[in-house]
Amino acid sequence: MKPSDPAPQTPDDRPADPRAEAFQGVRAARRSELAEDYVELIAELIHTQGEARPVDIAAKMGVTAPTVAKTLDRLAREGLVTRARYRSVFLTDEGRALAQECRRRHEIVLRFLLSLGLDAETAERDAEGIEHHVSERTLVLFSAFAIRS
Amino acid sequence: MKPSDPAPQTPDDRPADPRAEAFQGVRAARRSELAEDYVELIAELIHTQGEARPVDIAAKMGVTAPTVAKTLDRLAREGLVTRARYRSVFLTDEGRALAQECRRRHEIVLRFLLSLGLDAETAERDAEGIEHHVSERTLVLFSAFAIRS
DNA sequence: GTGATTTGTTAGCTTCGACTAACTTTATGC
DNA sequence: GCATAAAGTTAGTCGAAGCTAACAAATCAC
Ligand SMILES: [Mn+2]
Ligand SMILES: [Mn+2]
Ligand SMILES: [Mn+2]
Ligand SMILES: [Mn+2]
Secondary structure, three states: OOOOOOOOOOOOOOOOOHHHHHHHHHHHHHHHHHHHHHHHHHHHHHHHHOOEOHHHHHHHHOOOHHHHHHHHHHHHHOOOEEOOOOOOEEEOHHHHHHHHHHHHHHHHHHHHHHHHOOOHHHHHHHHHHHHHHOOHHHHHHHHHHHHHO | OOOOOOOOOOOOOOOOOHHHHHHHHHHHHHHHHHHHHHHHHHHHHHHHHOOEOHHHHHHHHOOOHHHHHHHHHHHHHOOOEEOOOOOOEEEOHHHHHHHHHHHHHHHHHHHHHHHHOOOHHHHHHHHHHHHHHOOHHHHHHHHHHHHHO
16 A cells, blocks of 8 residues: 555664664764764863964874874864865864863873773773773762772 | 974874874774674574574664675674674674673673662663773773672 | 984775675475 | 565664874973
């Protein structure tokens, strides 16, 4: 009869499966990871060096200069940084807020791993990846554990 | 100029910066994340349903069927799965080994988060992302903590 | 001030991971 | 057995993130 009446199994963008929701959440986090690492690093460079130059960003990130340039353009498009040709990079208010939030998370995760007994180098490496995948709830527990230990 | 620069030159493909190494490690982990989630899920489907069908993979992953098809082709190219047109998917020995390893990590991270006091839903969601960024050393500490608590 | 070095940009290439649209094959219902 | 529904595939698009090569601008050394 009518092949279009019952709306069978995929009601629009509903996953309907808790697992699918988890994976979608992870994919969403993955999309913001790079922006987060960039603004965090830019804030740090501005703080320690006085300015954030693309060449330093490239060195710290371990990528080439053109990669940095393209990414910075994207961040500018997204309103996180401002830049002028051949000049160093600045954070917008939004970028600065994000950087601060990221730094906080990074710190919490790092201190937590260290308080668990992990060596500094591994802790830094793990934290750099984990920080983008911890919920606010988990951060609360991490903080509590680190303080109490 | 800044005389505080510790690494004045970048001779080969050497990062020379510990931070850059961390970021490169994270990027490497990112590249295997999807393959890991797929083989883990495929193993689970084979175990619980008897077979791993693309339609079920798509539902659990929360993506569309063509996305699954393309990813499965890539996994086949990489020697992790085998497939025949219109048939369900099988793991190679290598794929099965990877799946087992991933399941182990996933379990450790999940149990750790739960033992910290996190609710089940958030724990599952966080574990799905974190699992790809924990070193073996960290896993040891996670296991020890979960057992001890 | 000029030449060399460093830094930054642009163009173009590649792979990945997502999507939609359109099609084919397989399975189901009756 | 056949029509229809479900599952799977193919083709094509898009943006992100990496790279190299080549060039332009800025800065340094002197
Ligand atoms: Mn990070
Ligand atoms: Mn960080
Ligand atoms: Mn995962
Ligand atoms: Mn997993």
